[in-house]
Amino acid sequence: MRASLLLSIFLHALVLAAALVSFSAHVPPNMAQPVAVDILSPSQFAQVKAGKPDVAREKAAERAPPAAQPANVIPTAAELKPAETVSQKQAALPPSKPKATPPSENESRVEKPSPPKPDVAAQAAPKPAAAPAALKRAEAPKPRSDKPKQEQRARAESQPEKRPEPTPQSRNEADRIADLIGKPTPSTQGRSEFDPKQIAALLNRDPTAGQRPQQDGPREPWRKPASLQEQAIGAAPEEREREAAGEPSGRDSRIGASDIDAFRVQISRCWTPPVGGLGGDAIIVKLRIMLNQDGTLNRPPEVANSHNSPFFRPAADSAMRAVFQCQPYRMPPDKYGQWRDMLLNFDPSRMYGG
Amino acid sequence: MTIPHQHCAHCLSHRRFPRNGLALFVVPEARRAIRDPIAHRRALSRPIGPGSLAGATRNMLLSAWLGRILSALLLAVCFLTASPAHAVMEIDITQGNIRPIPIAVAPFLAGTPQSAGLADAITGIVAADLERSGLFKPIDRAAFIERIANLDAPPRFRDWSVINAEALVVGQVNDTGGGQIKAQFRLWDVYSGRELKSEAFSAAPDQWRRIGHIIADAIYERLTGERGYFDSRIAFIEESGPKNKRLKRLAVMDQDGQNLRLVTKGENLVLTPRFSPNNREIVYTSYGGGRPSVIRVDLATGRQDIVGNFPGMTFAPRFSPGGDSIVMSLQQEGASNLFEMDLASRKMRRLTNGQAIDTGPCYSPDGRQIVFESDRSGRQELYVMNADGSGARQITGGDGRYSTPVWSPRGDLIAFTKQIGGQFLIGVIQPDGRGERILTDGYHNEGPSWSPNGRVITFFRESPGEGGGPRLFTIDLTGYNERPLPTSTFASDPSWSPLMK
Numbered sequence: 001m002r003a004s005l006l007l008s009i010f011l012h013a014l015v016l017a018a019a020l021v022s023f024s025a026h027v028p029p030n031m032a033q034p035v036a037v038d039i040l041s042p043s044q045f046a047q048v049k050a051g052k053p054d055v056a057r058e059k060a061a062e063r064a065p066p067a068a069q070p071a072n073v074i075p076t077a078a079e080l081k082p083a084e085t086v087s088q089k090q091a092a093l094p095p096s097k098p099k100a101t102p103p104s105e106n107e108s109r110v111e112k113p114s115p116p117k118p119d120v121a122a123q124a125a126p127k128p129a130a131a132p133a134a135l136k137r138a139e140a141p142k143p144r145s146d147k148p149k150q151e152q153r154a155r156a157e158s159q160p161e162k163r164p165e166p167t168p169q170s171r172n173e174a175d176r177i178a179d180l181i182g183k184p185t186p187s188t189q190g191r192s193e194f195d196p197k198q199i200a201a202l203l204n205r206d207p208t209a210g211q212r213p214q215q216d217g218p219r220e221p222w223r224k225p226a227s228l229q230e231q232a233i234g235a236a237p238e239e240r241e242r243e244a245a246g247e248p249s250g251r252d253s254r255i256g257a258s259d260i261d262a263f264r265v266q267i268s269r270c271w272t273p274p275v276g277g278l279g280g281d282a283i284i285v286k287l288r289i290m291l292n293q294d295g296t297l298n299r300p301p302e303v304a305n306s307h308n309s310p311f312f313r314p315a316a317d318s319a320m321r322a323v324f325q326c327q328p329y330r331m332p333p334d335k336y337g338q339w340r341d342m343l344l345n346f347d348p349s350r351m352y353g354g
Numbered sequence: 355m356t357i358p359h360q361h362c363a364h365c366l367s368h369r370r371f372p373r374n375g376l377a378l379f380v381v382p383e384a385r386r387a388i389r390d391p392i393a394h395r396r397a398l399s400r401p402i403g404p405g406s407l408a409g410a411t412r413n414m415l416l417s418a419w420l421g422r423i424l425s426a427l428l429l430a431v432c433f434l435t436a437s438p439a440h441a442v443m444e445i446d447i448t449q450g451n452i453r454p455i456p457i458a459v460a461p462f463l464a465g466t467p468q469s470a471g472l473a474d475a476i477t478g479i480v481a482a483d484l485e486r487s488g489l490f491k492p493i494d495r496a497a498f499i500e501r502i503a504n505l506d507a508p509p510r511f512r513d514w515s516v517i518n519a520e521a522l523v524v525g526q527v528n529d530t531g532g533g534q535i536k537a538q539f540r541l542w543d544v545y546s547g548r549e550l551k552s553e554a555f556s557a558a559p560d561q562w563r564r565i566g567h568i569i570a571d572a573i574y575e576r577l578t579g580e581r582g583y584f585d586s587r588i589a590f591i592e593e594s595g596p597k598n599k600r601l602k603r604l605a606v607m608d609q610d611g612q613n614l615r616l617v618t619k620g621e622n623l624v625l626t627p628r629f630s631p632n633n634r635e636i637v638y639t640s641y642g643g644g645r646p647s648v649i650r651v652d653l654a655t656g657r658q659d660i661v662g663n664f665p666g667m668t669f670a671p672r673f674s675p676g677g678d679s680i681v682m683s684l685q686q687e688g689a690s691n692l693f694e695m696d697l698a699s700r701k702m703r704r705l706t707n708g709q710a711i712d713t714g715p716c717y718s719p720d721g722r723q724i725v726f727e728s729d730r731s732g733r734q735e736l737y738v739m740n741a742d743g744s745g746a747r748q749i750t751g752g753d754g755r756y757s758t759p760v761w762s763p764r765g766d767l768i769a770f771t772k773q774i775g776g777q778f779l780i781g782v783i784q785p786d787g788r789g790e791r792i793l794t795d796g797y798h799n800e801g802p803s804w805s806p807n808g809r810v811i812t813f814f815r816e817s818p819g820e821g822g823g824p825r826l827f828t829i830d831l832t833g834y835n836e837r838p839l840p841t842s843t844f845a846s847d848p849s850w851s852p853l854m855k
Contacts (some may be wrong), residue, residue: 051778190612239444255443271450272520275489275809275832298544311579317543317550321520322450324545343444350448 121127255331261340263329269321273348274314282349283307283315287323289344293336295328304343319346364404416459451531452832454491455577457484458544460502460509460517461495462537465528469535472562473527479566480523480573483584483610486828487574487810488835494517505540514544521550523573532560537565541573552577563608564854571853583805587851588812589627589636592616593823593844600844604638606653609805609850611840617651626670627849631677636849637661639668648682650697661701662695670715675721681705683713692743693727705743714766717741718761718785725749725759725768725785736770738785749787758801761785763852764808767831769799771813780813780829793833803850812839812848 286304301323303316331339459481464470484490500513525539538554571582592605604617604624611717622642637650646668648661671682681694690714692705706712710730725738734755738747750756754774767782778799781792798816810831814824823844829836
């Protein structure tokens, strides 16, 4: 008995030792830095990717500032201390992740210098019925009129000095929003963000709506809506939001948010969504793209969804054109494994404030 | 990288035009299915989770009775060595450009030397139509590198992408003899090298303008998803002579301002022409001898008949979507009410009954509702009621006076004239009263009318002053693409026809 017990212990110790040796042997040299691990179900994965907050997290955020929470979000390199790493990884284990708390203000700020463009994008309610509420919020003259949820999401740009002042212009924009969000929006994403800059893609020249100079944009067709720079900047706030919603912000082997940003800007520059179906259904096109290491397309993109709207095919074509046109993509070569295969969701609905 | 060209020769679908007449039948004979990667839709697999989880679990079970320390150690080992989750990275692209699509319209080939002129003219129409829509930017042909010589050979796409063309149109016009010409075209996606559309048409040579418009419509439809609107006409009141002695004649022209035809001679004052849904008739108001009458004119034969002589003033007759009745307002003793008249039986049916001024009725495209203007609340506002006159509800409010409502052929919007602060604006509003948006402003804009696809509005703008007068304009729903619609004289009261058939 004793012998067998000893043998058993010995054998287990052996197995353990072997495991230790073999496991550590498999650690590639560049894995020396710790890495967060998530195990997610596909739906959770999609949720995290979509930046959708979950209820628990939101409630927690409402109750108290998340400053001291053991975040499973990886701190930025500047903040990372060696001692933190192990607990960090444990915190990042399966069950905890989806309920993760948003990153602290500092984190997102350090990572993403706030853009020059003020963002009043409201995380507005998904249903038309709730739209008026969002509207009132936007119209309120107080600078901090946004509701807490929005604040939390847009934390990165919530420094007071960066916030849009309640100038007549912004009020005017709010009026414009009012004009635009009146329409029923069958939002497939269950959320919509109102960015006046983008909403201005549709013009309202009502002289009674406010300041003429604002609305008397260039009469020249197609000039005003979106310069490239605006597009470039316009893409940024969303990324921060996604980070805030728990998306891995990337260190080391994770692809960096700035790289994703740059990629997004690059594609946005080439993308001209068809105006077909303007204000109607939001046609979202999902493209699966495979890239070579040099950033060129490995094969023609595949359309990964379908829709029986007559506007879908032109929408898919426009997305394809964008992907073809903008290659090669500048991505970090050492993280090729993460960007060789991507799914792009082309969603023009927010361009029109729909 | 290389992309295979899906090239297919001689398999254009084909439409045939009868030789004469305004109403043409278009019979698609064959339609080719274009092999399209879009058709290959594949469900995405989303690999998730690190593969080392199972191993870790097994190890944990083995060491369960070795004590907490050991298992904790093992756990730590597993965590240390786990690899990051592999997943297809998903990125949302939510911002694009709002700009016209750069398109190259290569000069159409001429099958015979005689058709060279026609080929050139049709090319010009296609490019001009696309440009006017504001959604396309035809590239100057001086920049073209490849000279298309064969319609059935795939173009050299690099030559076109290098001049920034995103789409390429090639075409050919043949004189097939027997007084017929055949026109065909192919639309290519330059970056992916795919053929997006190809069609062929036969028609009498004098229909060359329509061939150009129909090709432009096909391209527009394929690239935007919207129905085209180029193969359509606009009726309007042509105004000539000095301001105090204006000659007003009913005229019809192509939507691009070409092919002008006068329908009336100008002996009577004519107002508010409206196309019938079948495109063959126009109904308008005429004030001959001070008496208003509603007249219907057959465009093919020129025959005119008086739909009704009414005791009081008559305003704004308009066809129902079925074309079998018209709706209008009649003035009686200071009040104005809406009536519907059955064109076959000439029976009148009263729709509103009150002391207010109800006028400017217009059916919804499904014929179930009518939008009109009324001052029943004390101010001119827009109302929507059921087609039988019941259930009227006000859809506008706030400042300003609203008039001339017109329901979009798509049904989603109502265009109107809004008078406020000394200005006349053209705007749109949803039938439920939400989403009012002003598209254009200025001294005096009036009389909106929708393009057949509900994306563009034509209206007239009055310029002030002694030498001033009304001119036609078009503006699209974004509010950015406003264009004058050139006419040789002053012009007012435009009415856009449905697409020709």
